[in-house]
Amino acid sequence: MRHSLLVRLAAGSVLIAVCSIVATAWLAARGTSGEIRHRQDRTLARDARINDALLGYAASHPRWDGVGETVRGLARQSGQRVALATESGIRIADSAAGRAPLPARASAVVDPLAVDVSLTPGTVTDRIDARVVGPFRLPESERIRLRELVGAQAACLRREHQRATVVVGPGGRPYLRREGVPVTPAPGTDRPAAGAPSGHGPAAPRTALSGRTGTRLAAVATTLKPASPTERVDEPQQTSSTPGKPPGTSGEPRGTPSRSTGTRGAPPPPAAPGSPPCSPNAPGPTATERRALDQLAALVRECHGSRVGVWLDETGKPAAPASAAECLATARRAQLRPYVAPAALLYIGSPEDRAPTIDPYGIAGVTAVILVLAVGFSVLVATRLTRPMRAVTAAARRMRAGDGSARVMVRAKGEAGELGAAFNEMSEHLDRMERQRKAMVSDVSHELRTPLSNIRGWLEAAQDGVAELDPALTASLVEEAVLLQHIVDDLQQLALADAGKLRLNPEPVDVADLLEQTATVHRAAAAAAGLVLTVEVTGRPHLDADPVRLRQAVGNLLTNALRYTPSGGRVGLRAYADGGDVLIEVADTGPGIAPEHLPYVFDRFWRAEKSRSRQTGGSGLGLAIVRQLAEAHSGSAAVRSEPRQGATFTLRLPQNGLTG
Incomplete structure (x- = not known):
């Protein structure tokens, strides 16, 4: 069963289908994984933008009223x-x-006091949105005053060829960002209490208030750090001031910032002679910030249970020692809660937008369907392929049983059709050979029986005294014996040719001389039959051949032509070169050969006259010997004829076919 073509084709198809499914799935997974990651990144970025916008709204509004347009x-x-x-589900x-x-499921929780770090990378550890300032938001008057002071510091630094930018914090407090030059506290600036953190950078001075009284402990100074992505960076402004006067007293109304007289990239104005060096100190906390710090310090003290320093960094954000960081975050949430919108659930997408899932049952079902289709198609194709083979096998077995007419009916095309056609040709050839074998046995027995019967009859008559062994009878018996010997010699010669043991002695042969010799031997028989025998040789062709065997082949053709040509006819011998071959033709003006008999002319014992009379033909071996001798010389024998138009037998022999 395992050697069955049907089973092997089905197994091969299943294996190919399985490999194809696995390869397709692997390629699809590899091809789509990048796209899936890209879509996930885009979805995450989109959700982060939406979440950030709503966080900004919640940070600046105590209620969600009016968020619909956003x-x-x-x-x-x-x-x-x-x-x-809302968290209770109210839309x-x-x-x-x-x-x-x-x-x-909700995409995120919008709470500016508990920011989702997965949607807001880089969020500070307290998870409070930087845009939530609450009571630390400066009124416009304090912003203008601080901007004048910081603008004057920026102008002074630019005169000293230092790059400085005015940045506005979330609460409206402006501060300086200087590039490349570290800042140290000015002389006389108080340091924060022991254990207090140094802010966002080394030696970062800040304003601190006592947790008990809220009095000033340190001044706010400029800290050098990169601007965060959410900070708004303003163009540095330079105030026009008169030497010896404080900033903001140049004649303009107080509280109105003066315009910068220079632009970014323009050379700074020269420093006035005798002007003091630029001060690194930032403006101290405003009244608004002091009130908010007092409130925050009280909340931190309640949480921590001890006196803790609380101050503002340069951006206006409250800070405390590391030991009180957790209490500071809790206190800030309690302080800022009334200023922000309550936590809300954010939904992005539709109920149908669900995460893609893999259905193993669906995959198994598709795989099963593909396998069933593959097996079914394989069985169908294998059946169509094996049906002709089974027919050929059955016909071959009938042939082995003796049915020579066994044939196959193959309607398929391609290799299966060619196999059936080849088998039919082989079967027909074997059937014809078998018929020829049977006919040859019959013909051999007939050819041998006639002379043997004649010899036996005359010898028995002489033995009985009925006939006398006179010279005439003896000559007749010798003629019959010679005929027997001739038939036996022809059969032996054909057997040697079939076995490939026909010995040839090649030598250079002049074709013209060979034809003249052969014609001379048969001129007397031609004259006795009333026929004209001619020889025509074009050029002087030569070839390498066995002259004895070649004369025998030409002689057999000439004898056959003389036998079938009626009196008054012509028989011609002709030879000429054709490329690398030499062609020898024997043509007669006899009755010709019927078209249906032409394929059998060179078969053994074949005769058009089935009576096998001596008057109508010989033994039927002469032309078979001619073909064998031509093939032994690496040539061929052919015939062309039309009824009542005579026949032409042609020997095509290579000039150098037997050299060496």
């Missing part, structure tokens, strides 16, 4: 549904029309 704008920008709901705002159900 939600709809974010939905238009992202192309997704955006919805906000706050929704970009979808009607009351469409919310997705099963």
Whole structure:
């Protein structure tokens, strides 16, 4: 069973199908993994932008009233549904029309006092949005005053060829950012209490208030650090001041910032002779900031249980020692809670937008269907392929049983059709050979029986005294014996040719001389039959051949032509060179050969006259011997004829076919 073609084809198809499924799945996974990651990154970035925008709204509004327009704008920008709901499920705002159900899971929790770090990378450890300033937000008057002071410091630094930029913190406090030059506290500036952190950089001076009284302990100084992505950077402004006057007293109304007289990239104005060096100290806390710091310090003291220093960094953000960081975060949330919107659930997308999942049952089902189709197709193809083979096998077995007419009916094309056609040709050839073998046995027995019967009859008559062994009878018996010997010699010669043991002695042969010799031997028989025998040789062709065997072949053709040509006819011998071959033709003007008999002319014992009379033909071996001798010389024998137009037998022999 395992050697069955059907089983092997089905197994091969299943294996190919399985390998194809695995390879396709692997290539699809590799091809789509990058796209999936890219989509996930885009989705995460989109969700982060929406979350950040809503965090900014919550940080600057104590309620969600009026957030609807912001939600709809974010939905238009992202192309997704955006919805906000309270933690109890009450809908706050929704970009979808009607009351469409919310997705099963929220995308994020919008709470500026507990920021989702997965959507806001780089968030500080206290998870409080930097835009939440609450009571630390400066009024416009304090912002203007601080800007004048910081602008004057920036102008002074530029005169000293230092790069400085005025940056505005979330609460509205401006501060300096200098590049390449570290800043140290000015002489006389108080240091923070022991254990207090140094802010965002080394030796970062700050303003500190006592946790008990809220009095000033240290001045706010400039800290050198890169601006965060959410900070708003303003162009540095330079105030026009008169030497010896404090900034802001140049004649302009107090509280109105003066315009910078220079532009970025322009050379700074020269320093006035005798002007003091630039001070690195930042302006101290304003009245608004002091009140907020007093409130925050009280909350930190309640949480920590001891006196803790609380101060503002250069951006206006409260800071405390590391030991009180947790209490500071808790106190800030308690202080800022009334100023921000309550926590809300953010929904992005529709209820149908679910994470893609893999259905193993679906994959198994598709795989099973593919395998079934592959097996079914393989069985169908294998059946169509094996049907002709089975037919050929059955016909071969019938032939072995003796049915020579066994044939196969093959309608298929391609290799299967060629196999059936080749088998039919082989079967027909074997059947014809078998018929020829049987006919040859019959013909041999007939050819031998006639002379043997004649010899036996005359010898028995002489033995009985009925006939006398006179010279005439003896000559007749000798003639019959010679005929027997001739038949036996022809059969032996054909057997040697079939076995490839026919010995040839090649030598250079002049074709013209060979034809003249052969014609001379048969001129007397031609004259006795009333025939004209001619010889025509074009050029002087030579070839390497066995002259004895070649004369025998030409003689057999000439004898056959003389026998079948009626009196008054012509028989011609002709030879000429054709390329590398020499052609010898024997043509007669006899009755010709019927077209249906031409394929059998060179078969053994074949005769058109089935009676096998001596008057109508010989033994039927002469032409078979001619073909064998031509093939032994690496040549061929052919015949062309038409009824009542005579026949032409042609020997094609290579000039150098037997050299060496």
